[in-house]
Amino acid sequence: QVQLVESGGGLVQAGGSLRVSCAASGNIFSIEVMGWYRQAPGKQRELVGIASNGGGTNYADSVKGRFTISRDNAKNTVYLQMNSLKPEDTAVYFCNLKQWGVNYWGKGTLVTVSS
Numbered sequence: 478q479v480q481l482v483e484s485g486g487g488l489v490q491a492g493g494s495l496r497v498s499c500a501a502s503g504n505i506f507s508i509e510v511m512g513w514y515r516q517a518p519g520k521q522r523e524l525v526g527i528a529s530n531g532g533g534t535n536y537a538d539s540v541k542g543r544f545t546i547s548r549d550n551a552k553n554t555v556y557l558q559m560n561s562l563k564p565e566d567t568a569v570y571f572c573n574l575k576q577w578g579v580n581y582w583g584k585g586t587l588v589t590v591s592s
Contacts, residue, residue: 479503479581481572486586494560497586499572501553510575511548511555515568516585522571528555540566562590 485497501511512527526536526546534546545558555572567590572583 479505479574479576481574481581481583483570483572483583483586486570486588488589488591489562491562491564491590491592493562493590494558495562495588496559497557497570497588499555499583501555501572501574501581505553506576508550508553508574508576509578510573512546512573513555513557514571514573515566515588516571517565517568520568525557525570527573559588562588564590564592566590 479501480503481499481501483497483499489495510527510529513525514522515525516522524537525540526534526544528534528546528548543561547556569585569587571585574581
């Protein structure tokens with residue numbers, strides 16, 4: 478089993494920055510992708526961005542140029558640096574890890590951006 482624990486969410490004013498982290502533990506053998514999704518109230522979960530083992534990243538259009546994903550493979554940790562935050566970025570942010578085709582999810586961390 479794989480466990481994912483997010484941290485770093487909170488309340489921030491519009492235009493501010495926040496960094497969330499996700500540490501993976503357990504039966505980790507061959508991570509393919511780590512990344513972030515988010516779910517705003519009343520909306521479906523959506524992709525924020527992902528980082529592959531090869532170092533490539535992919536972002537949702539809504540966060541390009543503002544958010545940056547990075548990975549520390551030695552620590553099995555993925556980070557999401559969020560800059561120029563907007564009220565519409567308010568959501569629960571979920572960490573995702575894919576290993577051998579299986580998706581694992583964290584419990585989520587709430588990010589609230591006030592206007």
